[in-house]
Amino acid sequence: MMVSKPVEFRGSALEDLRAFPEAARGEAGYQLDQIQRGREPDDWKPMNAVGRGVREIRIRDAAGAFRVLYVAKFDDAVYVLHCFQKKTQKTSKTDMNLTAQRYRDLLKELGR
Incomplete structure (x- = not known):
């Protein structure tokens, strides 16, 4: 049986996810x-x-x-970097930059 990895939220990702409408929040959790x-x-x-x-x-x-x-490639946890509602076809630069910054911070923290 596969052991379940913990989920770790970075920055405001958990609060942002909690702001999703109920159905979207449930789907994200699943x-x-x-x-x-x-x-x-x-x-x-x-x-x-x-x-x-x-x-x-x-x-x-x-x-x-x-x-x-x-990102789920690390053995210790699934790291949720960012959660947001998409307003346009293309993911905004702000969302991309925030996610990239959280990813870089995570790599530093993990010593990679």
């Missing part, structure tokens, strides 16, 4: 649970522009499009 168990989320894409191994969970809901950016 997808993170899949990742914790070593499975792939249902709808994701790599975000290598942010950092190696960073992925984006894509959630579509009646209230709009929501994103959870995370």
Whole structure:
């Protein structure tokens, strides 16, 4: 049996996730649970522009499009870097930069 990895939220990611509408929040929780168990989320894409191994969970809901950016390549935990509602087709530079900064901070913290 696969041991479940803990999820660790970086910066304001947990508060941001809690601000999602209930259905989107529930879907994000389900997808993170899949990742914790070593499975792939249902709808994701790599975000290598942010950092190696960073992925984006894509959630579509009646209230709009929501994103959870995370990295799961480390053995100790699944790190959620950023959660936000997507307002346009393209992910904003602000969201990309914030995620990239949190990723760099995480690498420094892990000594990589």
